[in-house]
Amino acid sequence: MTGSPHPSAPSETLKAKVEQATGVKLNHCYQCGKCTAGCPVAQDMDLTSCQILRLVQFGDPAWDRQALQSEGIWLCLACETCSTRCPQEVAVPKVMDFLRAEAVRRDLAHPRSRDILAFHRAFMDSVRATGRLYEIGLVADYKVRSRHFLKDVMLAPRMLVRGKLPLLPHLIKGRDAMKRIFQRTLGVKP
């Protein structure tokens, strides 16, 4: 991983990396647009799924950069409507997953991805620490990371009285093994 925005050899293009990591053949997409037609968040995207695939197909560093900097890759919810309807069976959400990770690696992630990324990181930190999701911990951690301190403050007491918000985390026995799993994948030190 060089992090260079100007890969020289074809094997270093974003296209090659996507294909290597996901097994998706990007040239299978012939731009019919069905993925975008069915996408429930297409209207909110600066670049839609179909456009993002097109940009990456060429292996042009400037266009790769456009795809990686888009907000669109962060709005994909992996609802899989696109991949289900794609006549070429292109697994679009898998491509989006890779592009998001790559955007973070190259420090190109869209500014509005900050909250979304903060949420996923808070979620995984909770799992790394206890083995399971600790919802209060997740929300507290997310608030600190995103600085949205007042959001949903009225929701917690309503959840508490309904017994939906356990106060203590569930600690699994294999917590050390979990930490090593995170170290071997995300590279987080135990």
Next chain:
Amino acid sequence: MRIGYYPGCSLLGSSREFDESTRAVAEAIGLELVTVPDWNCCGASSAHVLDHQLSLALPARILALAEAAGLTELLAPCAACYNRLCSARTELEADPAAREAISRIIELPYQGRVKVVNILEVLDRCQDRLKAKATAPLGRKVACYYGCLLVRPPRVVAFDRPEDPMSMDRLMVLAGAEPLAWNHKTECCGAAFSVTRTDLVARMSGRIVAGAAKAGAEAIVVACPMCHSNLDMRRPECNALLQADHQLPVLFITQALGLAMGLDPVRLGLQRHMVPALLQPAAAGAKA
């Protein structure tokens, strides 16, 4: 009958009524649930955003633990867990080298022998026993809402029809309810954006609630904790955006079946919903 059980994190917290009602219905039909020892989070909608290997390793540890416990089939009532477990299993099945790599990462042998099933599949199989126990027909019009994760992608989950699934509708007929034909059965509710992009969730879930109401539904029936919390807990945001006051309750499939079997509504966790779910069986005196 015995089956492996993976409750998942939501069922211990924000969707504990799904766990309670699943256990209550399972007990009533003589289905023994064997919980996977020391299970971990499956990674849900977050792990795959951060790292692909992590999104394989977390479900693989669960499946390896189930395998070690001698289980051959694993019920994951949460649709997100079900989907993540199926995705990891499918990917690892096709790739022996990946299986070896993942075994090293999780420090457990992973062979991929455990089959993952969702709640609708299991209930579908128990139709005879459910029928025998369903003595309090619901007599209500319901919108069966499947969402994304139970039916997509079809190459991974291979369950029901991806565009117009019917398994939940059949179960609701069995419960004496009238499942409606409606347009939003498999539309996305906004899922993991509940906290980060509540604006999008209000729009997406709002459409679903409005669609169900328009079809004449008296309740929405779901089988996914994320769908449930977006349609139930986020209802004020949905209604604000729609400038409407939709009050139709959202029930888990196991709660709806439990009611039809005459089980105690409190045992089924119906008091835990944000939108009041006073859906009594018609036979026991209906409340509007």
